[in-house]
Amino acid sequence: MAEEAVLGYLENNTEISDSGTFAEERGINHDEIVNIIKSLNGFRLVDAQDIKRERWVLTNEGKTYAEDGSPEVQLFLAVPPEGITREELQKKLKPTIYQIGCQQAIKNKWIEMGKSQVSRKLQHVDDRVRDALIQIQNGEAVGPDDINALKRRKLITSQIWKGYSVTKGPKYAPKRKKVATDLTRENLQRGDWKEVEFKEYNFLAKGQPTEGGCLHPLLKVRRQIQMIFLQMGFEEMPTNNFVESSFWNFDALFQPQQHPARDSHDTFFLKEPSTTRTLPEDYVERVKRVHESGGYGSRGYGYEWKRDEANKNLLRTHTTAVSSRMLYALAQGPFAPKSYYSIDRVFRNEAVDRTHLAEFHQIEGLICDRGLTLGHLIGVLHDFFSRLGMSKLKFKPAYNPYTEPSMEIFSYHEGLQKWVEIGNSGMFRPEMLLPMGLPDDVQVIAWGLSLERPTMILYGIDNIRDLFGHKVDLSLIKRNPVCSIGL
């Protein structure tokens, strides 16, 4: 009815100047008119302009006074012409009416409050407060003095009234055609889809967001790197053992017992279980000898090797602890060349900041075979890193206790326009391999890097905590694209 009223009126008139009076004249609820105007405006059938007006409405208190009269008049009327005691008067009225009524009536000089007796000063009073309230209730104009007085007494409050002035819109029609937002089953069943007019679709806005789950970016990158290793013929090492002994984590790697990495401020040592139960004794003996006095062509470190130090349990500081176990196992049988990889969690007793966490993921690859050279290492690194999208590499001499030669791997970062270190590599030392029992013409070339670093570069994340751990931004996980390295 409201829609017909608006469109019908505009067919013969240029404007509805005030939706409020328009509604009143037709006895239609104003809210209903407003809704229709908004909808018609949305479809451009009409053009609507906002009208705002301040108007006064009664508060709850004001409403009761409009009904029952103001407190001061109620009080006045309760005082008989001959006067009354305070106690008696108080009994006749509600406490709030009594209190407010007294204040106002005294102020108006209507009554006399004696010590015990209350008496009228006038014979007749008008209830101007009530009259003004009723006028406001009826939407009639009231003088500014009355408004201010009522406002002060919190009997009225202002309200913003909103309405519209309306003219014909560019798509005006006396009757609205049915516009749809989507094709429905009913449209097909009734066959009225030919007549359906669709609301204009906004292709500059995005569609309705999809719902569904997302995988973690770091693990998406892990998956791709696993694929790369498999394509390069590498076999995965079992790395589901976080607790490791110092022996496999350090000693077996020819890392001396006074090495700074073995300090408690770099490594998490365990209180429980504090020590390892068993180690392969004959191998331990060979490791002890190579540390203390060398052998296998080495001078050794020349210090007193302590078994207690090797027995200490820790959270592995690198997955190379697993590599040392795997190579030892490999050495126990007839030699066969192997290519191994792993990507798993390692732990460092480090302060957490934008680029460091106490735990991270290490990627490690190694090849164990006869006749391997630095040329092979450089070749395999080029193959591996170019699949990660880093094909411009250079190598810097470096020091690492268990590799010799050692090479730091640098890659040219096009975005940063500089060389950045991306990993470490080298050939495992004979002092590590020969005590295991590997043949002396076997070389192991190996490299390692963190999973976090390339992921952060790939996804442009500069705070590692945004990526990994409980402080992650979930929307970042949802937003991030597929990992397309290694394709």
Place this chain on the structure above:
Amino acid sequence: MPTVSVGRDRLFQALGRTYTEEEFEDLCFKFGIELDDVTTEKAIIRKEKHLDEEEASEDEELIYKIEVPANRYDLLCLEGLAQALRIFNGLDPIPSYSVASIGKESMLKMNVKSETSKIRPYVVCAVLRGVTFDEARYNSFIDLQDRLHQNICRRRTLVAIGTHDLDTIEGPFTYEALPPEEINFVPLKQTKNFRADELMEFYKSDMKLKKFLHIIETSPVFPVIYDRNRTVLSLPPIINGAHSAISLKTKNVFIECTATDLTKANIVLNTMVTMFSVYCQKKFEVEPVEVIYPDGQSYICPDLSFYQMVVPLSYITTIVGVSLPAHEVAGLLNKMQLNVENSVLEENQTKFTISVPPTRSDILHPCDVAEDVAIAYGYNKIPKIKLPSLKPQSLNQFSELIRAEIGMVGYTEVLTWILCSYKENFTMLNRKDDNSTAAINGNPRTADFEVVRTSLLPGILKTVGHNKDHPKPIKIFEVGDIVLLDEKKDVGASNRRHLAALYCGATSGFELIHGLVDRIMEVTGTPFVTPGDKSGYYIQSSDEPEFLTGRQASIIYKGNQIGTFGIVHPQVLDNFDIPDPCSFVEINIESFL
């Protein structure tokens, strides 16, 4: 890795030339050290005090902070760095260090008392005669001790160094371990006499020294070195006596290193004397000291002999991966301070006898020699050798990734036939055959196999048509190949990888399919851009016969149309016997690669 700060100008003076920062970085990179930072004295102080950056004035001397490998103690001071780089650059021969030949009678002696075995059992000593210090040399001498203490000495636990003005003290010396109450002396930088136990208490508030107190604090006896007049030289590993303190004027330096690890004590002593014997009257000559242990064993130190190592040429070349003639390898070894005294031919095999100088304690095994050859040759000149490996098909790998993503937002995968009927491919889709699109089968057994599909739409619509009773909504997708006629191909036709998805429900779900398009773009890392922008994707309305007018659009990716989506035209739905409205998207995903 340890960092050494050296004045740039002094370093360049020692190297005999100046370098641009880039040139110097390059030299460092080749040698295996790293220019970590370029700063000034004032900037370091400002940083320590957390003051704001100020413009460095031009007259401030630049300081190079250089990272050196943790096992190269000979690079921890300017003298050693400069020497190593000069030899690397072929400017200097390898220095030959010598121990002055003096009779045992006139040699200084250090007598070790048996109690020292309870706390710090070893001591090694040496004397530098006729040293000429200036301020820079003196500071370098002090700094080297600090760096050695920090690194190989493991914050003085393993080794502690004491250096003394020999002209203020008189041998023979004794190395003892006494109860703290019995030790009294004026320590360095103090004027008052302290009892050792009181001194420990006093140093608890000393920022620098308090961290070393724990090394001896709980021991009933403290190590202490006296001269013949009971002058205290030092209370290792805490502090030296004030009496024997060295100064710029000191000529003769007595060095003692007390230790719990004798190998490291010798390395530390050798590093100190080899680095600073360059300033001795007799360059590279060190005066020995005899250390006599309580069991009567005596040792002359320092031991500056060269360690001999026999290394076959073939071992080196098989590690490096480059076949090099013997003389070239010998030359490379010389650049790394390794003398090749002679090369022996045995059964046609060249064997080197390599002399490792006392400065190169890092050389433990022939593999270390091989590394030095590789460094001197240049890591980046070693030709790479490719090992067998496989390359995946990018398109297929990418298809796998995108399939998983579509599955994860709730679409079920279907796998439909490549072949379909002519009608299904054209007329039933409201499409006209322009005879330049589809590969046509010449001998189809039935009408089902007449053409090779040019779109994934017919297969998907047939699937919906056959699943009318499936609860709504139906959300399905397919990633697969279509075939188009292609004049550029030898056979005249080529495959193209498409992704298609369909929504079917009580309403067509057009906005949902639109949202799926956005998601596909999000997972391919494509930004949403304004129309006309070629850096991402945008959507513009289209006019395709298979879709309903007003509810269809093209997907423009980096300026090219790669797909369309829309409400499937009711006529098309009817053709495939589908009673419910559907929205559909089809994209060529080869564009993303």
